[in-house]
Amino acid sequence: MMSTATAPVLSYSPLALSVPGRPVDLEVRVTAPETGTALPVVLFSHGHGPSNNLSSLNGYAPLVNRWAADGFVVVQPTHLTSRTLAHLVADAPGAPYFWRSRAEDMSHILDRLDVIENVVPLLAGRIDRTRVAVAGHSFGGFTASLLLGARVTDPDTGEEVRLVEPRITAGVLLAAPGRGDVINGPMGGALPVFRSLDFTTMTAPALVVAGDEDDSRHFTDMGPAWHADPYTLGPGPKSLLTLFGAGHALGGIPGYDVAETTDENPARVAAVARLTAAYLRSALHPGDGAWPAACDALANDVDPVGRVDAK
Template identity: 65%
Template structure:
């Protein structure tokens, strides 16, 4: 792969470098923002992937140290992957704080991603190995669970502020495409617990989520602590948003989608390496084709999913 070749057009894996923590000063934030940067050792014109972790019960998956199956795969396949530690991370002491956006910090999560893009010069200085190798016009976002919600608002979904009812838009025009993995759905299907503790979910409006996105949902992801609608709830960001969108429904998949949050983690109730490989392939292929129109990766990945002797899932698009 030559330095002038867009890495996202090359499907073969390559060696990866990973550097953390990189500390970005964040005036007004409870603590400075720490990020991990993972990137291929070679290649140029590299697209950027902002990876948003979930909330979750584990100590370190909800931080820049989690989601290695996704971060490593995307970096090995030509993306500069940037993982922030959001304020709801269990590695930080703010989940039980009296901040009005605690415990999930939905607003601060999106602001973290905007800050990363605003401070990209500082990131390149901190990681000289990627300096001059990044195509900042090609930015995508991917998030799992609560990270999927973060991706949805960056792609244009809106809320009403639970404090005063004002509309809140956190859309980021520099982000050109996204992937939502097991993301929250519509607000009128919340469980009693979610309605009480995560009231901001109740006003989510996907009709303004206009940026192209892939939604991935498991058909066994009931998430009863969050919703009364069952597994179909996680497909709402697809059905309730305008196109262009695609939906992958993974058969027999739970909330962990086979184990995307980490290698061999206890909270994955549906551990399945083959399923994780499918998520890796589909998400990377979707973003590659969205960022590089004409690239056949997405079409090929769909065929690999649905054309197998025992299909792992189904795909629909609009």
């Protein structure tokens, strides 16, 4: 599949950030447009998919390249859940899912934006630190939900946990897990923190992207509607992009030509990249009409990839 990028982008990795108490350095990839200033930041949280490498800073190029081409600095950490680190962190506190650490990684990145800006070639002086969004796919959508204000209960202590990051003002949740009180599948035992996931406190603006064939039976028998819960149960303003015929990979967003994708569809991936970029532009640049225009074009398409609801 050819890139949907519309302008040249620069990518730099790995950039290692030392974090006290973290068992290994926090490594990130930074992707930015070749030109432009006052660039907003998008933090991207990878999922926990079956690949050895795509669930790391090396994944999700179809989205990242498009977002960077549209004027964003995209920062992708390798979370401790990545299979690329399994041999190094198997016995670390929080293993194997590191649900709290994943969210904390994003705050550490925001704390170090000055380092990132000065290390990455040609980036100095070009970042707008006042405009920050978070995006995430699957388990990354859970991470993004926490940063946007969703709450959970720590299954080990029984304490309510809030990891909301006030420097983040908008988000994109891609095939994210839904509410916890309907989880009745085997993964509920492996990830008990998911059972307490509550979106009623997730007040930040967000676009929720869900496939209408994404039936995650390993978590719940609720069906594809489960992945719309962040929209259905979260306070507005929220938008929901429902993709027709899409499974959990939403056509193949984890990478170019990913054979394991059950619903491989390059056109769908390109549409997800285009529509999410439009949402991010309007969310981080008040008054920008990219998202309303994209919604109008989708509504008037004779063969639409999906539909948009809003509240």
